[in-house]
Amino acid sequence: MTSKEAALDNRLALLKVRFIERTTTQLAAMLEQIADWQEGDFVYDDIKSLYQLLHRLAGSSGTFGFNQLGQQARHLELTIKPVLSDSAHTMALAARVIDADFLARLHQLPNLLQDNTPQLAAIAQTPTSVPPHKTRLLVIGDTLSELAAALAPYGFNIQYCTQPITECELCWHQADIIIGQARELTAIAAWNDTQARRHQQQSAPILCIGVDDSFAARYALAAQGANGLFTQPVDIPRLAERIEQLSREQRELQTSKVLLLDDDRELAEHYRLVLTAAGKEVRVMAHPEGLLAALAEFRPDIVLLDVHMPPYSGVTLARMIRLEPEWLSLPIIYLSSEQDRDQQISALAQGADEFITKPISDQQLVRTVRTLCYRARQVAKLVSCDGLTGLLNHSNIKQALLHEHVRVQRYGHSTTLAMLDLDYFKQVNDRHGHAAGDQVIKALANLLQQRLRNSDHLGRYGGEEFVAILPDCDIKQAFQMFNAICHHFSALTFNGKDGEFHVTVSIGLAELNGFVLAEQALHATDEALYQRKHQGRNGVNCYSPTGHKE
Ligand SMILES: Nc1nc2c(ncn2[C@@H]2O[C@H](COP(=O)(O)OP(=O)(O)OP(=O)(O)O)[C@@H](O)[C@H]2O)c(=O)[nH]1
Numbered sequence: 068m069t070s071k072e073a074a075l076d077n078r079l080a081l082l083k084v085r086f087i088e089r090t091t092t093q094l095a096a097m098l099e100q101i102a103d104w105q106e107g108d109f110v111y112d113d114i115k116s117l118y119q120l121l122h123r124l125a126g127s128s129g130t131f132g133f134n135q136l137g138q139q140a141r142h143l144e145l146t147i148k149p150v151l152s153d154s155a156h157t158m159a160l161a162a163r164v165i166d167a168d169f170l171a172r173l174h175q176l177p178n179l180l181q182d183n184t185p186q187l188a189a190i191a192q193t194p195t196s197v198p199p200h201k202t203r204l205l206v207i208g209d210t211l212s213e214l215a216a217a218l219a220p221y222g223f224n225i226q227y228c229t230q231p232i233t234e235c236e237l238c239w240h241q242a243d244i245i246i247g248q249a250r251e252l253t254a255i256a257a258w259n260d261t262q263a264r265r266h267q268q269q270s271a272p273i274l275c276i277g278v279d280d281s282f283a284a285r286y287a288l289a290a291q292g293a294n295g296l297f298t299q300p301v302d303i304p305r306l307a308e309r310i311e312q313l314s315r316e317q318r319e320l321q322t323s324k325v326l327l328l329d330d331d332r333e334l335a336e337h338y339r340l341v342l343t344a345a346g347k348e349v350r351v352m353a354h355p356e357g358l359l360a361a362l363a364e365f366r367p368d369i370v371l372l373d374v375h376m377p378p379y380s381g382v383t384l385a386r387m388i389r390l391e392p393e394w395l396s397l398p399i400i401y402l403s404s405e406q407d408r409d410q411q412i413s414a415l416a417q418g419a420d421e422f423i424t425k426p427i428s429d430q431q432l433v434r435t436v437r438t439l440c441y442r443a444r445q446v447a448k449l450v451s452c453d454g455l456t457g458l459l460n461h462s463n464i465k466q467a468l469l470h471e472h473v474r475v476q477r478y479g480h481s482t483t484l485a486m487l488d489l490d491y492f493k494q495v496n497d498r499h500g501h502a503a504g505d506q507v508i509k510a511l512a513n514l515l516q517q518r519l520r521n522s523d524h525l526g527r528y529g530g531e532e533f534v535a536i537l538p539d540c541d542i543k544q545a546f547q548m549f550n551a552i553c554h555h556f557s558a559l560t561f562n563g564k565d566g567e568f569h570v571t572v573s574i575g576l577a578e579l580n581g582f583v584l585a586e587q588a589l590h591a592t593d594e595a596l597y598q599r600k601h602q603g604r605n606g607v608n609c610y611s612p613t614g615h616k617e
Pocket residue numbers: 455488489490491492493494496500501502503504505508529530531600604
């Protein structure tokens with residue numbers, strides 16, 4: 068167990084202790100409050116309080132490992148539920164449903180809390196690795212060394228492994244994507260699954276390199292779980308594009324923002340810890356009053372909303388969110404112990420998109436939230452990203468520029484703006500065809516995504532023009548980095564109608580800090596780029612108000 072996993076276990080165990088303490092106190096107080104029920108002396112408000120407590124326990128006990136308590140609470144909750152809705156005959160009905168068996172089961176509840184004392188784990192001392200920005204490729208097989216070398220200029224972090232895969236355990240742990248020979252897929256896939264189970268992680272996607280492109284071969288690879296087939300000779304830009312696509316999907320599955328609104332503090336904290344450990348950024352709110360401000364500031368990918376939060380109703384809150392046009396398409400997910408399907412459907416009809424029923428296991432929660440966030444991101448991407456490259460489209464990169472300009476003015480940190488333009492691109496299209504031209508555009512996008520930081524903004528500004536915004540990066544650092552990008556890009560080999568070819572890129576830079584308006588900075592990078600084109604292309608020029616220097 069890593070120290071991170073042990074720390075998480077400890078925090079979950081502490082929450083469990085708090086859950087036991089709080090529930091023990093609440094149950095004791097409740098049993099004292101209703102002591103007179105043995106004599107048939109029912110009070111409506113007490114029945115309502117008991118119902119709310121049972122409802123909470125039915126939804127939360129399973130999460131803390133008290134399944135029996137949860138089931139028993141659910142049974143009792145459903146037994147007294149009709150009493151609350153039948154106001155005309157409340158007490159007569161109460162006398163019928165709250166019988167000796169009901170009371171005996173109720174008094175049993177505290178006992179169901181005692182047989183499961185949490186153990187705090189010792190914090191292991193193993194160091195945790197820093198999550199990398201670059202996509203980590205594991206290339207397996209002694210015939211794939213050339214392919215590994217051809218992928219290097221894209222900036223992937225490549226491990227090349229020739230020994231039997233069963234001896235590559237450490238390599239697996241550090242791989243986002245596996246590339247292997249199609250004929251070895253059975254062994255690679257089995258090893259991949261074993262490692263994933265052992266480390267309780269998702270298995271890594273596998274891209275196969277093979278010679279047989281027939282339907283039968285493809286079908287067999289799909290059945291074994293392959294994520295792609297590339298036949299020899301491998302089209303490297305297409306392979307790099309597929310790698311970038313898969314790693315983008317992985318990033319999107321992991322890094323998403325979740326706003327969780329639940330008045331059960333321990334449960335909400337438990338969910339937060341579990342989702343945070345799975346890579347999500349989670350903001351928890353116990354009271355809905357600041358909901359709209361939190362949405363505007365945190366900008367979540369999805370909202371998880373408890374349905375019962377007296378005196379508030381999650382259903383009404385969902386409708387309230389939808390009053391704002393800005394949040395019309397924000398996915399809202401009810402998180403509730405309501406099991407009645409009719410009630411779930413009528414709640415869904417009022418503004419939310421999905422229903423997650425409590426109790427939910429940690430694995431189910433992570434998987435469900437991951438899928439919902441991924442879907443939400445895909446929809447958002449359709450609106451904001453360029454179809455060919457997946458980068459921000461023209462209006463969204465301009466929007467990001469305005470946003471960063473405001474931040475620079477407020478905080479004063481160095482931020483560099485870059486404008487990139489492919490050289491002699493018309494000739495590329497004319498000589499090698501438009502499809503080959505598209506491959507070049509995608510290759511530059513992929514290379515930039517691998518070599519820039521996650522915090523940088525990257526957009527396709529026009530046909531063969533790109534804009535990058537690099538917060539916390541001064542122009543000298545940016546100059547060095549973009550020079551390396553020019554060098555690596557010119558090393559890529561493309562295949563077109565007229566055989567193999569290479570392309571170069573010209574880049575203009577300007578520091579955002581020096582401009583009152585973001586638009587002026589954009590013009591400055593354009594001027595620097597224009598100068599670069601006149602000085603021979605394939606390189607970087609920096610803007611200076613007194614002239615342009617390389
Ligand atoms: N394949 C492809 N070509 C595109 C796309 N968008 C724009 N182009 C082409 O990019 C070319 C840009 O040509 P020019 O603006 O003349 O510039 P250039 O040939 O790159 O010359 P310099 O910029 O001076 O080095 C045009 O031929 C456009 O048709 C696209 O999405 N795909």
